[in-house]
Amino acid sequence: MESWIVETKNLKKYYQQGANTVKALDGVDFRVKAEEFVAIIGKSGSGKSTLLHMIGGLDMPTDGEVIVGGKNLAGLTKEQLAIFHRRKIGFVFQSYNLVQDLNVYENIILPIELDGKRVDKKFVKEIMEVLQLEEKREALPRTLSGGQQQRAAIARAIAATPSLLLCDVN
Ligand SMILES: Nc1ncnc2c1ncn2[C@@H]1O[C@H](COP(=O)(O)OP(=O)(O)O)[C@@H](O)[C@H]1O
Numbered sequence: 001m002e003s004w005i006v007e008t009k010n011l012k013k014y015y016q017q018g019a020n021t022v023k024a025l026d027g028v029d030f031r032v033k034a035e036e037f038v039a040i041i042g043k044s045g046s047g048k049s050t051l052l053h054m055i056g057g058l059d060m061p062t063d064g065e066v067i068v069g070g071k072n073l074a075g076l077t078k079e080q081l082a083i084f085h086r087r088k089i090g091f092v093f094q095s096y097n098l099v100q101d102l103n104v105y106e107n108i109i110l111p112i113e114l115d116g117k118r119v120d121k122k123f124v125k126e127i128m129e130v131l132q133l134e135e136k137r138e139a140l141p142r143t144l145s146g147g148q149q150q151r152a153a154i155a156r157a158i159a160a161t162p163s164l165l166l167c168d169v170n
């Protein structure tokens with residue numbers, strides 16, 4: 001049997017907007033192998049963010065299944081889903097979602113601290129060096145360029161050593 005890190009089966013997400021139903025995902029069968037790098041390309045509004053949110057356990061599907069690391073997300077409670085997201089998923093949001101009151105370093109280590117884990121300072125330093133964030137360590141997000149904010153969001157996602165890195169970029 002193949003080992004899939006991500007598998008979706010007949011995945012549907014419909015958004016209700018007044019009398020209108022937006023079928024953002026309408027029966028997606030999608031599989032990714034462990035250690036594979038996959039890019040999903042599609043025009044604006046085609047459902048890329050919706051798909052990543054479903055895989056990351058950030059929102060519930062209308063129908064179908066999402067299986068990540070062999071775990072069917074439909075079987076998890078809301079709290080288990082939050083823990084799954086925090087421990088297993090690195091998520092780079094389209095709008096970065098940095099915490100505005102925390103500096104770059106504090107943002108990067110926040111998920112690790114929220115999980116009650118010890119921060120591997122050497123590893124975080126290495127990530128910050130590679131992403132050229134060292135000199136912005138103490139800076140607040142609003143003082144950064146778009147690219148710097150995005151790199152801080154990437155650093156935050158990587159620092160927690162997730163099993164799966166989901167990047168919702170434009
Ligand atoms: N929370 C929501 N409520 C209603 N409609 C939504 C919501 N999120 C996304 N949509 C709609 O679902 C479709 C797919 O959106 P999205 O997944 O953001 O696409 P993409 O990331 O490819 O641009 C779009 O038509 C969008 O307007």
Ligand SMILES: [Mg+2]
Nearest residue numbers: 048049094168
């Ligand atoms: Mg999007």
